[in-house]
Amino acid sequence: MNRLLALMRKEFLQLRRDTITLRMMVFIPVMQTFIFGYAINYDVKHLKTIVLDEDRSFDSRELVAKMAASQYFDVVGTVGSFEELRREMDEGRVSSALVIDRDYGESRRRGAPARALLIVNASDTTTSTQAMSIAAGISNQLSVQTLARRAGWKEAALPVDLRVRPWYNPDLRTATFIIPGLIAIILTFTLIPFTAIAIVRERERGTLEQLQVTPVTRLEIILGKLFPFILIGVFQLTLIIGLMVFLFRVPIAGSVVQLYVSGLVFMAAVLGLGMLVSTVARTQMQAMQLSFVFLLPFVFLSGYVFPIDGMPKVFQLITYVIPARYFIEVIRGIVLRGASLPELWKPMAWMTAYTVLIVGAAVLRFKKTND
């Protein structure tokens, strides 16, 4: 026990002098929270739009006004010809263009199909998908109005009224979705490389071998090395939760204690991965690069940015072996839905099982590194 304390004391003494790492431990979570929290926005509004109105009637102006009122389209100008429109699109000045047919108004009055065309820059699929669905909504609304008028329908309510109620994120803010999951991502980004490098550095410099000559047990070496990183992880967790609640106004609906409990389990898994990396990598550079092997799947296959349901089957299967997947499920459950750990027992159980597996493998591999 005294030996373990001596080792931990040593780690803190070293950490105190390593000001760059210390600053990175604060800077990385803050920077990532800001980037992910502010920059990522799936809710694409205010698409720059130009209009080619060949009809210039009351109805065509009504269509343009409806599009603008949706807030998804900002009408920034009008053009006189299709060539002009194409130039605006090609040169990237606008993301969508509305073309209204010459007899749009006339057709509406006559009862023939009134034609208009929305061109979107679909190189960005998120933007274009959203634009298309909004446009379809407007089109439906106008059609219903026309039909109702023609049929002499007087009642205010529509015959079918299917409404959507967005629970757990009523304002449909991307930040609400992104920030809780970010906890998993930041712990992964900092703890895997930091742990791996810290261990590889000791091996590279020969200090690990010097430790092995002393009466210190392997378990003491491992715990002495990992404990400071658990503290760092808890510190980062607190930092991100603070930013999430006070800056991004994403309140924690569930129990904060349970959030920390699940966080500690995930940290153990991540530290175990860091240790595993350290048993493979020979140099600090390799440790860094190997750590990055984990980062991409943790970000993209954990359901953090892309919903797992939308992935091809093969990738969905891969997500089952990514501990971050379960942790993100748990955090979102606690933060957004106010779920408790017993309710989240399934992902918790999976995450714990992986943690035991990873840490076990890391400790076993750590043993046979000398011969």
Add this chain to the structure above:
Amino acid sequence: MIEARGLEKRFGAHAALRGVDLRIAEGELFALIGPDGAGKTTFFRLVAGLLTPTAGTLRRAEGATFGLVPQRFSLYEDLTVDENLDLRARLYSVPSAEARARAAELLRRVGMAPFGARLAGALSGGMKQKLALVAALLTKPRLLLLDEPTTGVDPVSRREFWLVLNELHHEGLTIVVSTPYMDEAEYATRLGFLDEGKLLAVGTRDEVLAAFPRPILEVLSPDRNGVRRRLAGIDAVDDVSLFGTRLHLRGAAGTGTEILDSVRAGLTGLVPADGVRLVPPTLEDVFVLAGDEVET
């Protein structure tokens, strides 16, 4: 203190030690000499228990605590001298008052008393090795293992280092030290020549030199290049090295007088007969021959 029997260590296909038999008695100052890659470090790592033998046995005397000074400086460069020693003491559960007193005494002894608060990484090469020595001695070991402690250290620091080792030896500590420097090997009570994982010669300095199988000749001549060209034609000479105005020759085989005669004959007109003479071999000759025999 240490007993190796048929000690073998392989790393994959590479055999670092190939059947080493060696006994080192209590109180010895034993020097292990050999070129790079001879297996010296592997031997130390085996004695320290960092590796397990592939074959054969290696026994350390019962209760023989040891301190290891590895070839590379292996203390924490981002901790101070005092912090490094304090950590070492705690890891060995040495009571802190005792540890502090002992560390102060050892630092004073190696002339490092004023450097307690300095970061280990900021020490000179010689001081780093002294610190490693202090750290190894802090826990009062009965056996001190030093793997090339003075490689790359300046000559003055090397002498200081050896003065301390000699003192420790006289105090009764068993010391095993490896070195590539022949002059250092002369301080040892016994030495062993290790090459390509084999112990080629073991004994006191005089025993090892007496067992050297080749005659060594010395030629005095200002025209060293002329002598070298002539010698190239003499088969009985298989190695020539230069020392200032002297040439150091190694006979290929045969007795000293036969070679003396053939060299004198080969150099007639260039060097007078009394400019060529037989000299006793040095440890350097033993070392060089060991290396050459492995190459061929």
